[in-house]
Amino acid sequence: MIETLAKLKLGPPQLLRPNLTLRTIKEKDISPAYIKWMNDSDIVKYTEQRFAQTTAQDIKIYIDQMADSRHDLFYGIFDHDAHIGTVKLGAINFRHKTADLSYIIGSKAHWGQGIASLAISTMVQIGFSRLGLMKICAGVYADNKASSRVLEKNDFVIEGIKKSQYLYGSKRVDAVLYGRVPD
Secondary structure: HHHHHHHHHOOOOOOOEOEEEEEEEEHHOHHHHHHHHHHHOOOOOOOHHHHHHOOOOHHHHHHHHHHHHHHHHEEEEOOOOOOEEEEEOOOOOOOOOOOEEEEEEHHHOOOOHHHHHHHHHHHHHHHHOOOOOOOOEEEEEOOHHHHHHHHHHHEEEEEEEEEEEEEEEOOOEEEEHHHHHHH
């Protein structure tokens, strides 16, 4: 499986639809727009990223870690050559054949176009058919209705709720845990 993971990281872009691809993020992709959306409170409001200021160096370190990782598949989502988001399977547990899924559409101009759903669908297909995974999990803040919808559209089901898991603003919110197994 690790050899397959390495091939996926180095392989050709995964086509989502014309001009929309998933591919490994390279240092040249660390643009001012990428840094800006990683620091935009509206974009990262449902992520732990909201607690940190991110620099180009922080992003470079992270993409280098993902490139070297034997347990993570991390792709950028690109519209033509513009980097508009990310999607990740990881940490992949090859013993139990499981992985966590995370994603973000950083370009607000691309929100509501079904791009997250396409990226998730592609990563699920890669996880199940190419990596031999038997379960993929994701978690969302209960208030993140858009993320819940996109997971449910991709046949993820609610497996549990962690009550009052996150501090969101001045209130506590639940974590909704989703899972999906192969068809």
